Amino acid sequence: MTHQETNHIFTKIAFKPLRTNLFNIVLLSFFLTIGSGNLYSQDINKKATLISPKKAPKSSPETLVKSTEKQSDTIKKDSLKSKKAFLEGKVKYKAQNYTKIDQKKKHITLYDKAELYYQDVELKSGIILLDYEKNEVYAGRIKDSTGKYTQLPNFKQGANVVEPDSIRFNFKTKKAIIWNSRSDQGEFKIKAALTKKENDSVYFLKGARFTTSKDVDNPEYYFQTNKVKFVPGKKVVTGVTNMVIANVPTPIALPFAFFPMSKEKSISGILLPSYNDSNTRGFSLQNGGYYFALSDHYDLTLLGDYYTNGSYGMRLESNYAKRYNYRGNLNIRLENLVTSERGYPDYTKQKIYNIQWSHSRDSKANPNSSFSASVNMGSSKYFKRSINQLNIGSNLNNTLSSSVSYSKTFSSLGPQARLSLTATHSQNTQTEQIDMTLPTLQFSVDRMYPFVKKDGIKKGFFKNINLQYDLSARNSITTTDSLFFKPKMFENAKVGLQHTIPLSTNFKLFKYFSASSSLNYKEVWYTKTIQKEYNNSLGKVVDTEIKGFDAYRTYSFSSSLGTTIYGTFNLGSTKKIQAIRHVMRPSISYSYTPSFAKYYDTYAMDGSGTMLKEYSRFEGGIFGAPGNTNSNILGFELSNTFEAKVTDSDSTKTEPKKVMLLNNLNFSTSYDVNADGIKTLAWSPVRVSGGTQFFDNKMNVNFGATLDPYAIDNSGKRINIYNINNGGSLFRMTSANMTLNYALSSSDKTKSKNDNTQTQRNGGREDDLFGRPNLGNHQVSQFDDTDEEGEDTISEFFHSKLPWDMTFAYSLTYGNNNREKKIIGNSIMISINADLTPKWKTGISTGYDFVQKGVTYTQLRFERDLLSWRMDFNWSPFGTYANWGFFIGIKSGVLSDIKWDKRSTIIR
Incomplete structure (x- = not known):
């Protein structure tokens, strides 16, 4: 489980009245955990507490004797307790120039590249003074030969690091006071003139500035505040906060601010809008809203735009993720577009929307099942008319497509079976036609080899004979933008189910040829068919929908034969191009499908009934209708690749370099054996395609x-x-x-x-x-x-x-x-x-x-x-x-x- 970073990081700083980002303030104050003391306060001596004399308990003579013996023993011992050492741990220190110990003042002075280590405290500075009577240490800078201050203190306690001009620290009380401290807290760099710690839970900053500039001493901009009170885990209270750009104060300021604290990495908060104006829609505020940090796994952002002429836009954006499980995002956009003013001839009003959803599931979550989604659907004109974004690449694209799929594999002692459910969507943004499948079901059983023995060897014609089973069920809908997800959209839905059982094999022929053959059986089920007839009252042919189960069955045969031919043309090892290699892969295929005229009827084309035309009641079905003519097709394909061996420009290499001349050069055509030369021609056009790469x-x-x-x-x-x-x-x-x-x-x-x-x-x-x-x-x-x-x-x-x-x-x-x-x-x-x-x-x-x-x-x-x-x-x-x-x-x-x-x- 991991925290998921989101696409929206928000500013919560006092100078913005509509925003509070608690996370930034927490980071600003972390360095204060080193502690500090108050030099300006006066210690108040504790009042002496009177100890009332204890009454002597009533005792028997035996008790009195024991008490006397016990008192006598205590007199023999030293009643004065040994004084505790001034420090509770071992202090290590060193310096490059000198180390001076003053027993009278109880001082240790370290000068030039001084270092001091005590418990979890590491202090490096130009000069360090340790007062072991007061349990305090002082550190500061020193001047070099040019008079410039160098070797600034570097104070580290635990994971907190501060680089001030000088520091005073008490080992016993853990309090400190720091002058001109510099610290990095996340993206912020902080510098404060004075830092103090009142007690273990209250910290104070005076003359503080914070910025994201790399140079905190000379930033391009910073935020200045003189008073900051910080209570870890609870609150932050600041005085006047002002934004300064190029050392010039700006009018962006607040008299005070209060920030409730939170330890979460992502904080909910307001998103400030940006101002804009339009000649046709008036003034506007765009991209304003609120960000919800719902949990470590998902978030939610609500954004909006508003124009003074009545146009508005709303957007919902969410990102979610869980390690080793899933990841995705959801965007929903809605815009109400108003052009011009009511009463003018160019006044228009239109609503457009767009929905995008992307989801992927980690294979580690469940290796036997998967779920994925890639959705992009909505108004066809959304990317052309949106007032919030301008994306020419999206404008010129004419298709929106979506796919949501779920698949599962069933493992057993026999062949594996796979089940998948897929919903698809394809939308033409020019014609506004939408084609959907809700859903498509695919079920298949792996290939089975009935003639393979227990040794598992598949060699030869018979042992390679295999069969499998495929089931495809589909619910197809064709509609338009205006009818999308309205009741009328589902009236013309097409439902069908197709069973396919292919029986195939492959084998070697004459050692150099690869051959394959297959026999395919197909059965299609429909829930409705059509009946065509001439309507005398309307004077035209009408289609009548016949509801009820109906089916047709077909079969076909196909076979292919191919080989690979290699040829090398040697041009000489002394030439730039030493050789050219040509690889050819010719193949010939044959397919035969008989006529299924039994599934065809006739209808009259006019009122006389003399002009008849054939049709199939399965026409318009989602899987089509069977053919009423024999199909005898010979196919020819030839693919080529050309590669050259050239002398390498690097003289240290003795082997020639291989260079691809043509990645592919393909030729394909077909011949119809049953062509009559009138309705159909025997040869189909030759298609040539190829590709290569240079430089x-x-x-x-x-x-x-x-x-x-x-x-x-x-x-x-x-x-x-x-x-x-x-x-x-x-x-x-x-x-x-x-x-x-x-x-x-x-x-x-x-x-x-x-x-x-x-x-x-x-x-x-x-x-x-x-x-x-x-x-x-x-x-x-x-x-x-x-x-x-x-x-x-x-x-x-x-x-x-x-x-x-x-x-x-x-x-x-x-x-x-x-x-x-x-x-x-x-x-x-x-x-x-x-x-x-x-x-x-x-x-x-x-x-x-x-x-x-x-x-x-x-x-x-x-x-x-x-x-x-x-x-x-x-x-x-x-x-x-x-x-x-x-x-x-x-x-x-x-x-x-x-x-x-x-x-x-x-x-x-």
């Missing part, structure tokens, strides 16, 4: 083409005449495409991928070719952890190094289906990011469409690292999604709400 696998190239052996007539219809016999070439290229992706940078390090989870969940790209998204309360920085101390950091001189990276993508599509010989698509996209200085990053994402003759979506990015702060500016100067956004805020997660975020609003 140390940094450039990926993929290509494909469709080659048709038949000619076409004037209307563009394929005819039973080969293209070569019609005055053309052997094949007619009907379509072709090529894509090219290239990523490079100024260093050999792999470029860090854009943190664009939202776009990837919507099927978009993981790079920034479509710019970086503006997701409202989820700001993404271009700086990463390696920028500060990594190898790519620019030196003080501008010309010494200029880190950069580039992502390049090119797409070309050719169409010639009807002799148009036209470039359908031809576009290029590019994204470049560069460091102008160590603290300035800039980037651009743009492209050009050569067909439409226009610039594609363009975004300019600028970001400045202001040490403890971050500033960025994004600008899309033109196009449908023209917008700009400016952000400046503190980097630290605990103070992430101290920001100014201004964005333009896009009306879509």
Whole structure:
């Protein structure tokens, strides 16, 4: 079990009236556990307590004798008790310059790199004075030859470390007073002019400042307060707290603040909204709400936006996790969009929503079962019209998809059985059509080898004969956005169940060929069928739904034969390219499915009843209908790979280097034995596809083409005449495409991928070719952890190094289906990011469409690292999604709400 860090870390500091973060104050005060004493208070002597004389007890003579004997014994002993040692443990000390012991004053002085160790206390300083009569130690700085103070005290007690200018500590009372203490507490760096401990449960700070800046002595900003009272585990009370930027006080201040304490790592609290304004929706407060730290395993965030014209948005975000069990997150978004004002012609009102849920289960929780979910569903126009986020990658994606699945494996003495339940969702954001399965049930039994003996050896035709059983049940629904989850959505649901029993085997033929054969039996059950007939009153053919159980049964046969051929072309060991290796994998397949005309009927197409047409009552079923013609198909496939051996550029290596020329080059086609040359043509088009990589696998190239052996007539219809016999070439290229992706940078390090989870969940790209998204309360920085101390950091001189990276993508599509010989698509996209200085990053994402003759979506990015702060500016100067956004805020997660975020609003 572990504590799960959440995505929301909140600031709870006195200068923010709407926020209280108890965690930050606890961290600020931890260093006080070393203890301190009050130099300004006066000790009050305890009043003497009078001891009343004890009355002599009544005793017998025997008792009196015993008492006298006992008293006599005590006189013989020394009635004076030995004085206890001034320290209860051994003190170890040393110094580099000198160690001076003054017996008269009872002082020990250590000078220059002095060190003192006592119990759990470690003290290092320039000078240390130990007064062993008062049980106190004093430590401070010393001056070097230039007059500069060096060797500041370093006081450590347990896990707490303080680096002040000077310190006074009492070993007996454990009290201390510290001047100009410096301490790190979590993300905060704290400096206090005076630190005291009143008693074991009350601490005081005077003249305290706390900041997330690396340099606490010269911070870019800090929070100043003169009085702080801290009660561990209970409360923190402060006086006036003021924010100071560049040593200039700001108006951000509070007269006092009270913080209840909590030992939990995550604290519930208010999320401060950011201000914005729009020409069409008025003024707004965005991303305000409340964070609930429910437990170590899950949290909840409620956020909202409000515009003065009536528009509003609400969001629920939750993250949950349990080690070795499960992990996930849930996001629910709802927005009410109002454009313009009521009474104006452009006034519109619309509600949009989006639900995202991601869940994964650790295999260690239960190895025999699993549960996972990836849900992204809602309004088709949500990512195009949302007022809270701008994500071009999500806008351009036309599909939202979801899947929730559960599976379980049943182990027994026989073959294993597997059961799975899956609910899927696919939504076209352009047509607003939604296809769902609620649910799909899959049940299968592992392959069984009835002819294998107890030795388990599977060799030969008969021993490799195997069979299995598959069951698939599905409930399919097709609907639209407007009917989603309404009663009418379920009226046209399609339900079906399919049984499949494949019987197959594989074997070697003539030593070099791999062969396989299979016989498949399929049975489909439906709960309703259709009946077609001509309706005279309506004057058209109508479909009548027939409810009730019905089924059809089919079978088919398939077989395949393949081999692998290796060829090497040696060009000579003295040449740059020494050899080329070619690997071919040809295969031929055959499939046969007989006609199942018995499942077909006829209906009249007109009122005369003379024009009849065949149909199957199973048409429109979820698993389709059986075929009414024989299917005799021969398939041909050929896959190729080309590899070269080249001389290595490293002269110390004697072996040649292997270079992949073509990862794959595939050809595929088929021949219909039963084709009549009129309705169906024998040969199908040849499909060619391939891919390769260049420049140390940094450039990926993929290509494909469709080659048709038949000619076409004037209307563009394929005819039973080969293209070569019609005055053309052997094949007619009907379509072709090529894509090219290239990523490079100024260093050999792999470029860090854009943190664009939202776009990837919507099927978009993981790079920034479509710019970086503006997701409202989820700001993404271009700086990463390696920028500060990594190898790519620019030196003080501008010309010494200029880190950069580039992502390049090119797409070309050719169409010639009807002799148009036209470039359908031809576009290029590019994204470049560069460091102008160590603290300035800039980037651009743009492209050009050569067909439409226009610039594609363009975004300019600028970001400045202001040490403890971050500033960025994004600008899309033109196009449908023209917008700009400016952000400046503190980097630290605990103070992430101290920001100014201004964005333009896009009306879509």
